[in-house]
Amino acid sequence: MRLHQTSCMPPSAAAEPGGASDGSGSRPAIETRSLTKRFGEVAAVDDLSLRVPRGSVYGFLGPNGSGKTTTIRMLLGLVHPTAGDHDILGYPMPARQRDALPRVGSLVEGPAFHPYLSGTANLQRLDAADAHASAATSAARIRSALERVGLGAAAGKRYRAYSLGMKQRLAIAAALLAPRDLLILDEPTNGLDPQGTREVRHLVSALVNDGMTILISSHLLSEIEQICSHIGVMRAGRLVAQGPIHEVQSTQQATVVVRTPDPGRCAQLLREGGLGAVQVTGDVVTGVPSAATLALPEDLVARLVAGQVRVRGFQVETPSLEDFYVSLTGEGFDVRA
Amino acid sequence: MSARKSTPPSHPSKFSARKLAPTLRRDPESSALLRRSDTLRGPRRWLALWRFARSELRLMFGRRRNQAGLVVLALVPILLAVAVKLSPPSRGGGPTFLDQITENGLFVGFTSLTVELTLFLPLAMAMVSGDTIAGEAHVGTLRYLLTVPVSRPRILAVKYFALVVGAFIAVGTVVVLGAVVGSIIFGTGQMTTLSGTQIGLGAGIGRLAVALVYVALGMCALAAIGLFLSTLTEQPIAVTVALMVIVAAMWIVDAVPQLSFLRPWLLVDKWPAFADLMHDPPRWDQMIQGAWVDGAYIVVFLLAAWARFAGKDITS
Numbered sequence: 001m002r003l004h005q006t007s008c009m010p011p012s013a014a015a016e017p018g019g020a021s022d023g024s025g026s027r028p029a030i031e032t033r034s035l036t037k038r039f040g041e042v043a044a045v046d047d048l049s050l051r052v053p054r055g056s057v058y059g060f061l062g063p064n065g066s067g068k069t070t071t072i073r074m075l076l077g078l079v080h081p082t083a084g085d086h087d088i089l090g091y092p093m094p095a096r097q098r099d100a101l102p103r104v105g106s107l108v109e110g111p112a113f114h115p116y117l118s119g120t121a122n123l124q125r126l127d128a129a130d131a132h133a134s135a136a137t138s139a140a141r142i143r144s145a146l147e148r149v150g151l152g153a154a155a156g157k158r159y160r161a162y163s164l165g166m167k168q169r170l171a172i173a174a175a176l177l178a179p180r181d182l183l184i185l186d187e188p189t190n191g192l193d194p195q196g197t198r199e200v201r202h203l204v205s206a207l208v209n210d211g212m213t214i215l216i217s218s219h220l221l222s223e224i225e226q227i228c229s230h231i232g233v234m235r236a237g238r239l240v241a242q243g244p245i246h247e248v249q250s251t252q253q254a255t256v257v258v259r260t261p262d263p264g265r266c267a268q269l270l271r272e273g274g275l276g277a278v279q280v281t282g283d284v285v286t287g288v289p290s291a292a293t294l295a296l297p298e299d300l301v302a303r304l305v306a307g308q309v310r311v312r313g314f315q316v317e318t319p320s321l322e323d324f325y326v327s328l329t330g331e332g333f334d335v336r337a
Numbered sequence: 338m339s340a341r342k343s344t345p346p347s348h349p350s351k352f353s354a355r356k357l358a359p360t361l362r363r364d365p366e367s368s369a370l371l372r373r374s375d376t377l378r379g380p381r382r383w384l385a386l387w388r389f390a391r392s393e394l395r396l397m398f399g400r401r402r403n404q405a406g407l408v409v410l411a412l413v414p415i416l417l418a419v420a421v422k423l424s425p426p427s428r429g430g431g432p433t434f435l436d437q438i439t440e441n442g443l444f445v446g447f448t449s450l451t452v453e454l455t456l457f458l459p460l461a462m463a464m465v466s467g468d469t470i471a472g473e474a475h476v477g478t479l480r481y482l483l484t485v486p487v488s489r490p491r492i493l494a495v496k497y498f499a500l501v502v503g504a505f506i507a508v509g510t511v512v513v514l515g516a517v518v519g520s521i522i523f524g525t526g527q528m529t530t531l532s533g534t535q536i537g538l539g540a541g542i543g544r545l546a547v548a549l550v551y552v553a554l555g556m557c558a559l560a561a562i563g564l565f566l567s568t569l570t571e572q573p574i575a576v577t578v579a580l581m582v583i584v585a586a587m588w589i590v591d592a593v594p595q596l597s598f599l600r601p602w603l604l605v606d607k608w609p610a611f612a613d614l615m616h617d618p619p620r621w622d623q624m625i626q627g628a629w630v631d632g633a634y635i636v637v638f639l640l641a642a643w644a645r646f647a648g649k650d651i652t653s
Contacts, residue, residue, distance in 0.1 A: 073480075073650075073651070073652070076480075076483075076484045077483070077484075077486070078480055078483055078484070078650070078651040078652075079650040079651065079652065080648065080650060097486055098486060098488065101484060101485070101486035102485075102486065104484070106481075106484050108480050108481070108484070109477075109480075110477070111477075112476055112477025112478050112480065112481060113476070113478060113481075114396065114476060114478060115476065116399075116400065116401065117396075117399075124392065125392050125396065126481060126482070126485060128388045128389050128391070128392035129389050129392065129482055129485045129487045130485045130487075131382070131385040131386070131389070131487070131491075132385075135384075135388055174481065
């Protein structure tokens, strides 16, 4: 269990999709219907119905081998589904992939570039392959994308001389070469140092503010918790949870923790305030709040203070995403056959 | 290319008013920096294709290994000319045309073709065709090309185009360098055909040019097999080895009299037929037959590559 100050709500969780980012009633950025991929006997992805609303940051979670990358490859038309279908940005795939994919930037299973070309030359190559990209603006867009990910100084260096973090940045730059509506980022912070991770987080926030939808798969649950508005959790090829992050997490019980020199009086007020299972342990009083209380926990503090309870500390303890994730996907290290 | 109206079902224009980073402007039409048309027609479509093809050529010829390979191809005619100059051959020995070199330098071009046809030229084609699909799959760039998006037939077309250009550059290097170096060392005197008659310099150059095109066509057919093999694996070296095994096997079968019934089906059987150009008048029947075989191999293996690649799951 981890403690969260109530005032520290993840900023993106507050920004609801549909409200700020896109017209209501629009079709989701990604929608899959019973998407299934079998490799021989094994169903790598089984009956997947993913729904990524426009303007959301969708955290795509799951242990190694749970089918995340296969799903992403299917979304992008690299792998053909055994059954089911999907839309990207409202376009049926793969029939309209020529219309859909130019609006999608992606990072699939790590960066991949020609080792003996420089960062700039690699981006030039990708841009030249894009039938929709204008050659006249190519240089400006490449420079701008490289600067956006902080690779401006290393642009002329050969790719093989890049560190893992620089390679990762170059892949993100490639995803930003053209204007996009959707970014699909498979482990974008893999190999980045803490500063780099932080920059990616800021970049993602900035991109979402620009109106982009982002699907981001990551093992770093704290990252997901900080930047995502929605999550989907995969286990053994199936989607076991999906929805806005606070809704998904609120299925787990929260606890109010008050630290006070007046525990007896505090416990009484908490009970009167509608909290269940109030317990006193030394100077710590805990209780389980109702949904109404949880919506405005600060009112509880006002009530305590008005009731002459001196409050030293007040926290709403919610189960961390990690606890939630482990409860869904299991503890083990076993890789699925 | 299907024409489409303007924007996807719900493409909001309200963001165009916002201040956005230049790379990320969402409204393509309103951006000064970016001009992205949703429908590409006519010349613009071909320009886009040419841009991709040029980038492919740059990738191929920019690679050090390929440049080194070209240098090796170029060394053979130089070596040949110098060797013949230092010790002129006696009549009748060595590769075809070897003893004519001292009469006319242009024969260095012909002789180099004969010498390089069996191993060096096929090896060069085998190396670059390994790079096409298998090479991109090996480093993982194939998935990023496909998600740009570039359609799969377009990737195959551009890759094969680059191989064709590569074939002409490789054969051209051998022929042109051979002719130039030979002319410098031996001059361009009488050109005696295999029929014993004399032909002029202009006719000689013309026949050399036809030989260039004919041999390059054979290399293009080999490249089509290479492109197909390249769609089967993610290991470029496996393509190179497999293609060389195929070439070697064909030369062996071609040399076994008991298997002569297979010769019309062998790609390599008619490759040396360009030597018929040095008869007077040139004999065309073998070369025409060879060109048909080349063409058939090109069609069959390009179709096979397309059939294989179009539905392939890209898991590299």
